[in-house]
Every structure is written in C-alpha cells, then in structure tokens.
Amino acid sequence: MNQQIISAAAQGAAESANPLLPNPWEMGVVLAGFAVLFYIVVKFVVPMFEKTFAERAEAIEGGIAKAEKAQAEASAALEEYKQQLHDARAEANRIREEARAEGAQILAELKAKAAVESARITEQAHAQIESERQAAVVALRSEVGTLATTLAERIVGESLSDDERAARVVDRFLADLETQSAGAAK
Amino acid sequence: MIALALPAQDSGTFTPPGIDQMHLPAILPWGASDGFSKQMLLVILSVVIIASFFVAAARKQQLVPGKLQFAGEMAYGFVRNSIAKDIIGGRDFMKFVPLLFSLFFFILVNNIYGAIPVIQLPSFSHVGGAYVLAAVVYITWIGIGIKKNGLKYFKLATVPSGVPWYILPIVVPIEIISNFMVRPVTHSLRLFATMMAGHLIVMIAGSGIEFLVMQENVLLKGASVLVLVGAVAMYMLEALIMVLQAYVFTLLTAIYIEGALHADSH
Numbered sequence: 001m002n003q004q005i006i007s008a009a010a011q012g013a014a015e016s017a018n019p020l021l022p023n024p025w026e027m028g029v030v031l032a033g034f035a036v037l038f039y040i041v042v043k044f045v046v047p048m049f050e051k052t053f054a055e056r057a058e059a060i061e062g063g064i065a066k067a068e069k070a071q072a073e074a075s076a077a078l079e080e081y082k083q084q085l086h087d088a089r090a091e092a093n094r095i096r097e098e099a100r101a102e103g104a105q106i107l108a109e110l111k112a113k114a115a116v117e118s119a120r121i122t123e124q125a126h127a128q129i130e131s132e133r134q135a136a137v138v139a140l141r142s143e144v145g146t147l148a149t150t151l152a153e154r155i156v157g158e159s160l161s162d163d164e165r166a167a168r169v170v171d172r173f174l175a176d177l178e179t180q181s182a183g184a185a186k
Numbered sequence: 187m188i189a190l191a192l193p194a195q196d197s198g199t200f201t202p203p204g205i206d207q208m209h210l211p212a213i214l215p216w217g218a219s220d221g222f223s224k225q226m227l228l229v230i231l232s233v234v235i236i237a238s239f240f241v242a243a244a245r246k247q248q249l250v251p252g253k254l255q256f257a258g259e260m261a262y263g264f265v266r267n268s269i270a271k272d273i274i275g276g277r278d279f280m281k282f283v284p285l286l287f288s289l290f291f292f293i294l295v296n297n298i299y300g301a302i303p304v305i306q307l308p309s310f311s312h313v314g315g316a317y318v319l320a321a322v323v324y325i326t327w328i329g330i331g332i333k334k335n336g337l338k339y340f341k342l343a344t345v346p347s348g349v350p351w352y353i354l355p356i357v358v359p360i361e362i363i364s365n366f367m368v369r370p371v372t373h374s375l376r377l378f379a380t381m382m383a384g385h386l387i388v389m390i391a392g393s394g395i396e397f398l399v400m401q402e403n404v405l406l407k408g409a410s411v412l413v414l415v416g417a418v419a420m421y422m423l424e425a426l427i428m429v430l431q432a433y434v435f436t437l438l439t440a441i442y443i444e445g446a447l448h449a450d451s452h
Contacts, residue, residue: 027318030319038284
C-alpha cells in the first residue's frame with residue numbers, strides 16, 4: 001500500500017500540476033476577498049484614521065494658535081491700558097493747566113474790572129465834588145452879597161460907635177451864619 | 187500532516203514531500219481533490235481579521251488613543267508614512283494609501299498564517315493569489331501612467347531620456363521587456379516563491395523529523411533533534427521573510443506607482 005502511495009505520489013509528481021498554474025477558484029476568492037477588504041479600507045478605515053490624525057493635528061496646532069492669540073490679546077490689552085493711562089495723565093495735566101490758566105484769567109479780569117470800577121467811582125466822586133463845589137460857589141456867590149448887605153445894615157443899625165459893639169455884631173452875625181449853615185446842612 | 191507523513195512511514199528510503207503535497211484536500215466537499223480549499227477559507231478569514239481589527243481600532247477616533255487605537259494607528263501610520271509618503275511623495279500619496287494599506291496587511295496576514303501552528307499555511311504558497319494581486323497592481327500603475335501622461339506614457343516609460351540615439355534600439359526593447367513584461371511576473375513570483383519555499387521547508391523538516399524518529403537506530407532517532415533545531419531556525423527565518431515579503435510587495439507597488447506618476451522626470 002505504501003509502495004502504491006509512493007508510486008502514486010511519484011506519478012503525480014511526474015504529471016503533477018505545474019505550481020505556476022493557478023487555480024481559478026482561488027484567484028477568484030483572493031480577488032473578491034481583496035476587493036472587499038479594499039472597499040472597507042477605502043470606505044471606513046482610512047477616512048477614520050485620517051480624520052483622527054487631522055483632529056489631533058488641529059488640536060495641537062489649534063492649542064498653540066489659541067495660546068499665541070491669547071498672549072497677543074493680553075499684550076494688546078496691556079498696551080491699550082498703558083495708552084489709556086498715559087492719555088488720562090495727559091488729560092489731567094491738560095485740565096489742571098487749563099484750570100490754572102482760567103483762574104489766572106478770571107483773576108486778571110476781576111482785577112481789571114475792579115480797577116475800572118474804582119476808577120469809575122473815583123471819577124464819579126470827583127465829578128460830584130466838583131459839581132457840589134460849583135453849587136456851593138454859586139450859592140455862596142449869591143449869598144455873600146445878601147449877607148454883606150445884611151451885615152452892613154446891622155452894623156449901620158447898631159451905630160457904629162464903639163469897637164466893642166462892632167465886634168459883638170460881627171460875632172453874632174457869624175454865629176447866626178453858622179447856625180444858619182448848620183440848619184441848612186441838617 | 188497526515189498526508190505528508192504517509193509516504194515516509196516505515197519505508198527504508200526517505201521520500202521528501204514535493205510540490206504535490208502543497209495541495210491539501212478540499213474542505214468542502216471534505217477531502218475532495220477540488221473544491222473549497224483551506225487557502226480560500228484562510229483568505230476570507232484574513233479579510234475578516236484585518237477589517238474587524240482596523241475598524242475597531244479606528245472607530246473610537248480619540249485624540250488620546252487607547253491601546254487598540256494606538257496599535258491601529260501605528261500600523262496604519264507605517265504604511266501611510268514609511269511607504270506611501272516616503273516613496274510617492276508629499277503631494278498625491280494620499281490617493282494610494284488605501285491600496286498600499288490593503289495590500290500590505292492582506293499579504294502580511296496571509297503570510298503570517300504560515301508561522302501560526304495548526305494553520306501553518308501561507309495563502310500565497312499557491313500562485314493564484316499572487317497573480318491576482320500583481321495583476322491588480324499592474325493594471326493600477328499602467329492606468330495611473332496613462333491617466334497622468336496620456337498615451338505618451340508608453341514612450342516615457344520605455345525611452346529613457348539622455349540616452350544617445352544609437353543605443354536606443356537596444357535600450358528600448360530592454361525597457362519594454364523589463365517594465366511591461368517581466369515586472370508583473372517577478373512581482374507575483376517573488377511573493378509566491380518565497381511563501382511556497384517556506385512552506386515546503388516546513389513540510390520537509392516535519393516529514394524529515396518524523397522519518398528519523400521512526401527509525402530503529404537510536405543515533406538516527408537522535409539526529410531528529412538536529413533537524414528540529416534546524417527547522418526552528420528556518421521557522422524564524424521564514425517568519426522574517428513573511429513580514430519582509432509583504433513589505434517588499436507593497437514597497438514595489440509604491441515604487442511602480444511613483445514611476446508611473448512621474449514618468450516624465452525619469
């Protein structure tokens with residue numbers, strides 16, 4: 001039996017299938033299997049892996065970009081605050097300067113106004129004094145004649161015999177005059 | 187292994203297993219010489235293994251990957267970056283990643299079968315599958331060349347630039363033969379031959395050990411240990427070659443595609 005098998009094997013080897021000749025069914029199975037595998041790879045495996053890779057890359061790069069952006073924003077904000085502070089200081093200085101200038105101006109104006117006013121008052125007083133003087137001169141001038149006449153009448157009426165009497169007359173006259181002018185002043 | 191052992195049983199002379207023992211009886215109908223073979227089952231199984239593993243690994247899509255996703259990404263990234271990106275180049279390699287990825291893992295798993303006890307049968311130890319994959323690649327790169335350069339592609343692929351005109355009559359036929367005729371043959375046979383040889387070595391070692399153990403002579407019996415040691419070494423080498431051939435097949439595919447894409451600059 002063994003001999004038979006060996007000889008069968010040997011015979012088989014002689015006419016044996018050329019190993020380079022394919023079995024068409026096997027070819028079909030390999031082709032179909034590979035096609036199915038290829039379809040699954042194209043449809044699911046590669047897209048899923050690529051998506052994961054892309055997401056990962058984006059996560060890493062996005063994180064870096066986000067951090068850079070945050071830093072840029074922070075430095076921009078700092079710059080802005082500095083600028084604002086600087087502006088505010090400048091503004092305060094300006095306002096202080098303005099106020100000072102305004103105060104000085106107001107002071108100057110008031111001074112000028114006061115000077116004008118005092119000048120005006122002085123002027124007015126001068127004018128009043130002048131007019132009063134004029135009025136006094138006029139009144140005096142008209143009165144002196146009357147007074148002289150009155151005095152002369154009295155002197156004449158008292159008989160101008162002695163000096164003592166004359167002096168008394170004059171004194172009385174003057175006293176009258178004084179009371180008169182005091183009454184007029186009242 | 188039973189079928190392999192039969193010729194050597196009790197006989198005085200050692201008949202090594204040959205090409206014929208490469209053909210196992212069919213699974214369905216069981217034991218028939220033709221039908222649904224173990225190879226076919228393994229090929230279908232490989233598709234299920236690869237697809238389920240990578241879909242499971244890719245499905246979670248977490249930014250910080252778990253172990254499974256990390257392993258899947260490593261494997262995918264290897265084909266994507268070390269083969270597709272490095273060979274085809276940064277601009278249009280993404281289009282070919284699915285093909286290269288499918289090829290690499292399809293061949294890898296079908297080869298590794300040969301190193302797994304009980305299964306112990308690389309699918310490409312039968313030439314049909316290798317022919318199919320080489321044909322797919324052949325059609326792909328010629329299609330890419332024509333799509334990219336039009337019919338001028340055949341001139342670009344066979345007439346190298348910068349060669350003096352009087353050498354062209356020799357160079358052009360060589361280019362035609364090497365690029366369009368020999369290339370698919372070597373591409374498929376390289377894979378098939380290494381896998382078949384590996385499988386054959388396993389069979390010979392196995393039957394050789396069995397033959398020696400069956401001998402009456404104690405020394406001969408003891409010599410089986412030497413064969414076993416040699417077989418283990420060959421097994422290691424085969425495992426390396428299985429991975430290497432998957433890589434080589436995919437790498438060559440990438441090189442062919444790159445050549446077709448940039449035919450005008452070669």
